[in-house]
Amino acid sequence: MINSHLQKLRRRHDISTAEEAAIRDSISDVRKVRADEVVARAGDLLSECTLLVEGWLARVKDLRSGVRQFTELHVPGDFADLHSFTLKRLEHDVVSLTPCTIATVPHERMRELTETFPHLGRVYWFSTNLDAAIHREWTVCMARRSAMARVAHLLCEMCVRLDIVGRVQDRSFDFPLTQTDLAECLGLTSVHVNRTLQELRKRKLISLENRRATILEPDALHEVAEFDPAYLYLEAEPL
Amino acid sequence: MINSHLQKLRRRHDISTAEEAAIRDSISDVRKVRADEVVARAGDLLSECTLLVEGWLARVKDLRSGVRQFTELHVPGDFADLHSFTLKRLEHDVVSLTPCTIATVPHERMRELTETFPHLGRVYWFSTNLDAAIHREWTVCMARRSAMARVAHLLCEMCVRLDIVGRVQDRSFDFPLTQTDLAECLGLTSVHVNRTLQELRKRKLISLENRRATILEPDALHEVAEFDPAYLYLEAEPL
DNA sequence: CGCGGTGTTGAGACCTGTCAAGACGTGTGG
C-alpha cells in the first residue's frame, strides 16, 4: 500500500525497520477518489496529511480571472500536503487529476512519529524542502523558459520522479494530463501547448498519445529543457 | 542581534523563554558581508544556516543563457537557507543585495535545538514551509500575472514582510533593489521594469526613489497586484 | 574629470494569447 512511499524515502535516506513499521502503523484510512475532486480545500483547517498511493494529484491556485495555476504535480509515493502538518491551513487546493487511491496520516500521528523518531522528522522535513526546491525550479521555468522548454522540462521532471517509484519502463510512462492540464501547469494556453507538443513530436524528441509519454531522445530533450536534475536531490546526505 | 528573528517567529507562534534562550545560545558567529557577495554557493556541502540580521539577501538560480532568476528575497529576521539543514547542499546561490550582517547557526546546533525542543523544530519546519508558500505565489506570479501585477505584487509582499520586523513606517520602507534586481526577481527585463514602474508612479500607486518605496494607495495597489496575503500565513495555528 | 552603475527612451521583432470554428472520439439515451 505505501511501498511507493517507502521507495521514495529510501531512494534518498536510510529508513530503519522500526521507522518503517511506525510509518505503516500511522496510516489511518485508505480511500478512493474520482478524477476532478477536491481532496483538500484552500483555507480549511486540516487535521491529516494525504499520502498518494495511486493516481495523480495537483496543487492548484485559483486566480480571480478564473484561470488556475498548478504549482506542483504529485505521483504515487508523494505526500500532497505534508506541509499542512505545520501550516494547518493551505493557501491552495489539492485536486485529483485521475481517479486516485489515497491514504491519510493524522497530524497527531505525524507528531508522535516525528517526536519518537527525530530522524524521521528530518526525513519528512527534507521531503517538504524537496517540494520547495521543485517550486523554485517551476518559478524559474515560468519566469524564464520558453513554452518549448517548459513542456520539455515538465516531461523530464516527471520521468525522473516516476522512475523513483518504478513507474517508468524504458523511458515510457503513463502521463494522464490533458493539454488543458498541461497549460495549467505551465502557465500557457492549451492552444499553445498543442502547438508546442506538435513541434516536439515533429522533432522526434517525445511521443505522447493515449495518455502515455515516451522520451525518444533524452539528451536532446534535456538540452531543449535545460534540465538539470540536481534540484530533485537524488543524492541526499544522511540526516 | 536576533530580535527581528524572534519578532518574526513570535508573529506566528508562541516561543517560550527557554526556547528563546536556546536560540540565542545557538548563534555561533556574526559577521558582515559586502553587497554582491555569494553567501552560500550552489552545490557546496553546508554545515550551518545563515540568519540575516541586517540587509537584504536573495536566493538566485543561474541559467545557461547567463540570466539569473531570484526565487526569494530575504529581509532581517529570515533564515536564508534553513532548508540546508536537511538538504545539506543547495541548488541555488544565496547572494547579498546590500551590505549585510549575518549570524550563523551550525547544523549540529540546529539538530540539538530541534531534538531538545520538538515544538521549536515544528516552528522552524513551518518557517521552511512558509518559504515554500512564497515560492508557490511567485510561481503563480511568473506564470500568470502581467508585468504590472508582478511589480505591484512584489511591493505588497515585501511591505508585509518588512512590517513584521518593524521596518515599515507609514507604508514606507527601504527598498534597495535596482531595476535590474527587480527584473531578476520578476522574470522581466530591466527595460520593461522601468516602464512598468513609470506607469505605477504615473497612477500614483507607489513612489520609489532613492532606494525607498512608499505605497501610496494600498487598496488600489492590492487590486492591481491581485494581492491576497493569505500565503504569508500571518494567522498561524499553534504547533 | 572620467568612469561605471543605474535609469530612461525609442523602434521594431517575436512569442504567446485571443477568439473562433471544426474534427475526432466516446459514452449515453432514445
Place this chain on the structure above:
DNA sequence: CCACACGTCTTGACAGGTCTCAACACCGCG
C-alpha cells in the same frame, strides 16, 4: 443502431505584451 452531447485536440488569423538592441542621461565616487 443512430443521434446527440461533451470533452479533447487541432487549426487559422490576428492582437498585444514583452523583449531586443541601441543610444543617451544622470550621478556618485575615485
